[in-house]
Amino acid sequence: xxxxLRPYRALLGSRLRAQMAYRRxxxxxxxxxxxxxxxxxxxxxxxxxxxxxxxxxxFAAAALLFALANLGFSLADMVVGHADQLPTYLRAGxxxxxxxxxxxxxxxxxxxxxxxxRVGRAGMAVVVxxxxxxxxxxxxxxxxxxxxxxxxxxxxSIFAALFVCAAAxxxxxxxxxxxxxAFTYGGSYASQYPASIFVLPVRVLFTFVIPAxxxxxxxxxxxxxxxxxxxxPSWLGWCxxxxxxxxxxxxxxxxxxxxxxxxxxxx
Amino acid sequence: MxxxxxxxxLFCAHVAMGFRRWSTYRxxxxxxxxxxxxxxxxxxxxxxxxxxAAGGSLAGYDxxxxxxxxxxxxxxxxxxxxxxxxxxxxxxxxxxxxxxxxRPVDPQLAYLAADLGRAAYSFIPRGAPPLLVGAAxxxxxLPTSPLPxxxxxxxxxxxxxxxxxxxxxxxxxxFWLLDLRGVRTLYMAVSSxxxxxxxxxxxxxxxxxxxxxxxxxxxxxxxxxxxxTARADGVDAxxxxxxxxxxxxxxxxxxxxxxxxxTRKLVVQGG
Numbered sequence: 436x437x438x439x440l441r442p443y444r445a446l447l448g449s450r451l452r453a454q455m456a457y458r459r460x461x462x463x464x465x466x467x468x469x470x471x472x473x474x475x476x477x478x479x480x481x482x483x484x485x486x487x488x489x490x491x492x493x494f495a496a497a498a499l500l501f502a503l504a505n506l507g508f509s510l511a512d513m514v515v516g517h518a519d520q521l522p523t524y525l526r527a528g529x530x531x532x533x534x535x536x537x538x539x540x541x542x543x544x545x546x547x548x549x550x551x552x553r554v555g556r557a558g559m560a561v562v563v564x565x566x567x568x569x570x571x572x573x574x575x576x577x578x579x580x581x582x583x584x585x586x587x588x589x590x591x592s593i594f595a596a597l598f599v600c601a602a603a604x605x606x607x608x609x610x611x612x613x614x615x616x617a618f619t620y621g622g623s624y625a626s627q628y629p630a631s632i633f634v635l636p637v638r639v640l641f642t643f644v645i646p647a648x649x650x651x652x653x654x655x656x657x658x659x660x661x662x663x664x665x666x667x668p669s670w671l672g673w674c675x676x677x678x679x680x681x682x683x684x685x686x687x688x689x690x691x692x693x694x695x696x697x698x699x700x701x702x
Numbered sequence: 703m704x705x706x707x708x709x710x711x712l713f714c715a716h717v718a719m720g721f722r723r724w725s726t727y728r729x730x731x732x733x734x735x736x737x738x739x740x741x742x743x744x745x746x747x748x749x750x751x752x753x754x755a756a757g758g759s760l761a762g763y764d765x766x767x768x769x770x771x772x773x774x775x776x777x778x779x780x781x782x783x784x785x786x787x788x789x790x791x792x793x794x795x796x797x798x799x800x801x802x803x804x805r806p807v808d809p810q811l812a813y814l815a816a817d818l819g820r821a822a823y824s825f826i827p828r829g830a831p832p833l834l835v836g837a838a839x840x841x842x843x844l845p846t847s848p849l850p851x852x853x854x855x856x857x858x859x860x861x862x863x864x865x866x867x868x869x870x871x872x873x874x875x876x877f878w879l880l881d882l883r884g885v886r887t888l889y890m891a892v893s894s895x896x897x898x899x900x901x902x903x904x905x906x907x908x909x910x911x912x913x914x915x916x917x918x919x920x921x922x923x924x925x926x927x928x929x930x931t932a933r934a935d936g937v938d939a940x941x942x943x944x945x946x947x948x949x950x951x952x953x954x955x956x957x958x959x960x961x962x963x964x965t966r967k968l969v970v971q972g973g
Contacts, residue, residue: 460884463888467891487755488753490751608733632751
């Protein structure tokens with residue numbers, strides 16, 4: 436096992452060293468990344484400066500939801516986010532280099548970079564989580580502690596799978612790569628708000644098609660013992676890991692089809 | 703041909719080139735319009751939800767005008783180019799900017815003209831789809847008289863040019879920094895909030911609206927929407943456009959000075 440992982444360790448290690456080589460650039464990147472998280476939270480803050488509840492959640496609950504969603508997305512973005520560079524590789528023909536190496540292309544693509552700078556945004560989400568958790572009146576039980584941990588890892592996993600789905604579609608789109616942003620970044624945006632504010636078709640879209648609600652909203656309902664809106668019973672909050680498995684299944688099937696569809700330019 | 707007419711001809715040629723260049727990427731345009739529309743869907747319901755939670759009216763927006771605001775934001779993102787560009791920064795880094803300096807046109811003016819061409823192209827194919835989706839999904843509340851649209855069109859052009867002028871400055875940081883990603887991310891994060899792209903500036907709590915008022919942010923998105931929806935009309939609309947114009951002139955002037963300072967520092971390897 437350790438032997439099988441050695442090439443990936445070498446790949447990732449080289450990426451990490453490269454990013455830390457230019458310290459000032461890295462510091463500015465990290466500051467930019469923190470700012471992205473801060474200003475996303477500012478949107479929630481501005482709304483709650485004017486209203487007491489949004490979609491049945493108060494500010495503390497909305498902050499908890501935001502933290503879960505943002506942590507899930509930013510960690511996935513850090514590890515797999517560069518998958519949306521695939522069109523560049525396709526156009527430039529650099530994907531062919533991946534195909535020549537004796538390692539699976541997808542794991543090579545994922546380990547071809549790790550955007551350490553995005554740790555800033557994840558850090559911001561952790562801070563919000565640490566403040567929001569005690570502010571909420573949560574009847575803690577071992578099950579809920581377990582839920583919190585699995586919700587975060589399921590969130591990372593769901594967004595990572597969405598990035599892979601998006602990358603798979605690029606084999607056909609290439610020039611229209613922004614189509615998939617609607618589902619990756621759009622899913623992230625939708626996941627930061629209570630799904631109860633959406634009309635039913637949009638709620639279903641961002642729960643069962645793009646499983647965004649499983650990242651933040653549904654686990655928040657379970658943690659706070661709140662009932663869900665029509666179409667989303669709160670027990671769904673326990674199903675994050677299941678959704679992660681399903682999304683990864685779709686992602687891997689799509690990726691396989693994409694790789695088979697790909698024809699190199701022979702350069 | 704007099705200097706003035708040849709200048710105008712040159713400017714128009716750059717606008718046309720910008721238009722032609724961007725109109726090449728049809729599928730990318732469609733993809734962008736689709737993504738803007740999906741984000742519009744999310745944004746419209748967040749806005750409607752917040753207004754509903756506030757009892758049906760929030761800072762002068764009801765559900766219909768709030769949703770209209772969200773859709774208009776999505777329609778303006780591409781023309782105003784809120785996510786920015788880095789072409790100049792890359793040319794500074796590679797040294798290609800030397801070619802721009804050798805041309806008998808002011809670089810800022812040439813880039814501005816090309817950007818106006820880009821905006822002119824993106825206006826309908828990137829602006830119309832979110833508005834059509836909005837009209838179908840939540841409905842739009844737009845003025846019925848022609849005047850707000852005329853003023854709104856001017857206000858949008860001012861916003862396009864102001865956004866260019868701000869991005870010009872961001873790009874110029876490349877004279878002093880090798881890697882601009884952090885600066886660009888920071889600018890995008892700050893401007894997306896202060897412009898009113900996330901939520902209307904009118905919703906800001908007191909201290910934040912004071913901060914916003916001292917930046918060109920609200921002139922980028924909030925201003926043209928206020929004018930085109932006739933939330934501000936008559937003298938108010940003119941005052942908003944005056945503010946946009948002042949910011950535009952100031953930012954372009956600062957851009958000229960910083961560019962000059964940058965070129966003094968620039969050393970391009972010959973060959």
